[in-house]
Amino acid sequence: MRKVIIIDGTHVKGKFVGCLLTASAHDGNYQIFPIAFGVVDSENNQAWSWFFNKLLAVVPDAEDLVFILDRHTAIYSGILRVYPMAKHCACLLHLQRNVQTIFKKRHLLYLLRKAARAYKMEDFYRHFNEIKVVDIIACADYLIRVGLEHLARSLFEGARYNIMTSNLAESLNAALSEAREYPIVPLLEYVRSMMMGWFATRREAAARNVGALTPKVAEILSKNFTDSTGYAVKVIINEEYKVVDGNGMYYRVDLERKTCS
Template sequence: MSLYALANKFRYLCKRSEPGKMMLECNGSNCNWRVYAAKIAGCPRFQIKRVDEEHKCTIDERGDLKRHATTTLIGDMMRTKYGVGGSGPRPNAVREFMRDDHDVPISYWKAWKSWELAMDRGMGNTEDSYRKLPSYLQQLAISNPGSVVALETSTTSAEVQQFKYLFFAFGSSVKGYSYMRKVIIVDGTHLKGKYTGCLLTASSQDGNHQIFPLGFGVVDGENEASWTWFFSKLLDVVADDYDVVFVTDRHNSIYAGLRKMYPKAKHCACVLHLHRNVVTMFKKKHLAYLVSKAARAFRVCDFYKHFNEIKMIDMDCADYLIRVGFEHWSRSHFGGLRYNVMTSNIAESLNAAVSEAREVPIVALVEYIRTMLMGWFPVRREAAGRTGVDT
């Protein structure tokens, strides 16, 4: 009836409401519009028994339609626009929809609450999503042979199991890793749902310089415990070896986790993050440019040429780079093979690809990632097939 009132631009009042009966009247003082409805026996639905459709109310009496535009009603109207393909229209888009399609202005707060309800009804309730996660992961592992799935919970004082950590790597990623260069880029991005948390990612680069996702984790935050747990599960996909290289930002928790779980692997810093640190900490002109040139130099002599220029401009910056360790940020001093991967841009691009799903319930998040990867890999296989290269 609220949808009917919004469409026909009038306001009604509930004059009688009983468990099995309801009567609605138009808000106009001399209007004849009436609806009488009664509950159908043995059914939760109501049936309209009598209706007087003629309106005699004035334009002024038909105002204040927003009373019928409740958050529940708007959420029901918008639910079809929310699915696994993304987070759907944002609150401002909901306001625009109500204003343009129904001539009803609503506040941002009401649009936000309606957006939350539409998300719950379109993608599932957040709490229910966590309860459904174990059975979903079981089906995921069955339908994707070779996948690595791990779920860890904690027990509360009331003996209730609560979600703690999640790791998943699809079978296609596990199998495809053996054909990649052993350079792994890891990074984390914040989730924006009701319970927040962080999405951790590990990815590499295929022969066509495209993102090749390896594993994903959902944890409470970027701390030493969560990164250590993530790397312990990543071992099932990427074995620890002397030819494995990790490229990360300079987060202490990542360093600690790698030292524990990947003692053989090499570890180097993202040049872009180092560049940003230099810009923030040292304000001298051309300094960050020289740091980038030194980091990317192939020969040791070229490295020291740029590094001596850095020392002449700002000795404090040179001391900072020495403390970081030449072998950690410069290509010429690095003991492993990092190839062309000097930054963590691959991980940043992967984070951007899943940005739409960062505020959806956890099952919808995993399903979004699965759908995205299952869309990428067939397209790449087809493109490789056209070149005559075996896949």
């Protein structure tokens, strides 16, 4: 799997109130792969530090590890303490909600989404400058305080791939909405039973799958192949190519280094 882990916390609603902390990732077919669950009294520094220390046993700290999270200060504190080598970035969905709440301008959400998802720095700064013009710099200043490198794919130091939000964690919370009203032991038993069903179904699907790619990746590859047939490609040398897209833009692609100008 891509080494991108989504961190989230949600309320336990029953008689024994508290928070359910989760760590999850995308599997090779873009499905939820739960990694860890923890039940704590609340989302505080001590609780998150405990959770990350437990997580460390199965997910070791590494420079190519990435965490996606909302801007909860206790989560940041726990990651910096337990995972000092890993990178962390903001969930675009939570950031959009904050921008909507503070600035009350829906068109900013579109510009923020375009800027954050841009693959090239020049595209990011073009959309970011549009935000400055639209909102007289106030929103831009807020995003700078958040840290542009934490929200923009093109400026992020690690590899977050196409995973820009913690939607996966939201889906996991939705799947557990009924169980979050149970006492702790029945809640965890519900989680165990649910995961057992998921993995049994996926093993059967994987056994039927033909080829090296998962169905979702094969679908994405097919779409990209269709899009790329309009590109002109010429060899420069060895594994380097000049690629011209449908708009006449030139790019230098190095397949060995996996880079594109």
